[in-house]
Amino acid sequence: MSGMMDSPAENDAENSHDEGRLYVVDSLNNLNEQNHCLAHSQHATVWEENTDNPGCLMMQSNLRCQSWFFVTSIITLIVSLALVSFVIILIVHTGEKMDEVSRKIVLERKSIEDLKKFNDMILQYLNQTELMENIENISTVQTRQPSPDLPGY
Template sequence: MERPSLEFNLPDTHEEGKLYVVDSLNNLNKLNVCPAESQHSLGMYDSMAGSNAGNQRLFFVTFVLTLTVSLALVSFVIFLIFQTRNEVDQISSRLLSEKKNIEELKKLNNIILKYLKNEQSGIVLNKDKN
């Protein structure tokens, strides 16, 4: 867009005429450079720029909130993982100790069964002798 030159060769007229011509040219330049419709569109542009900045601010706030909530959720999941791991470790150690107890009880049961068999066979032998 070319700007019209503000320098004009004015014919020799009286000072009042010069001022009138310059004033008219200024008015004409204002109409050409900034017509009323463009001033209205400039106002819309300014309001759009303001709303765009507001939208960017809203987007940024939403983004930060989303990151914060995501971080909180991830932290909670990590906490749950550690809690679950601790619980599983406790249950595993209990199961191992119970397994050892069961093995000991099986050994005792076998010893008792052997003893009872021996006692029973001894009773049977005693009955045979009578």
């Protein structure tokens, strides 16, 4: 008769308490299945499928996924390191080529400046030679012309 006099709040408390017990029992069952799977996998290979216990099959599948993820991660890391190494080698090689090109440009600039100096020296020599020829021509023309004081003209 005391059940009839219970309030709805007390019923809710008992239901939630019962649900908590069911949750605990379910969790213990799952833990027991995992322990059983681990004990079984120590005696047998992990890749062997056990159809009797679905928790064990799920655990093996999880281990497979983790191992594939691990292998894929390692392969990805190796490929990434190879690519980074290749990029670093390209950067170093490009820097060396740029240094070589800049050295060649500096040498060519010096060669061009030297050629300009030689050109100026040649022009100066030719100008002096031309001036000397003009002076000689003027002096020879003056010596060939008879002076106005000479008779015969």
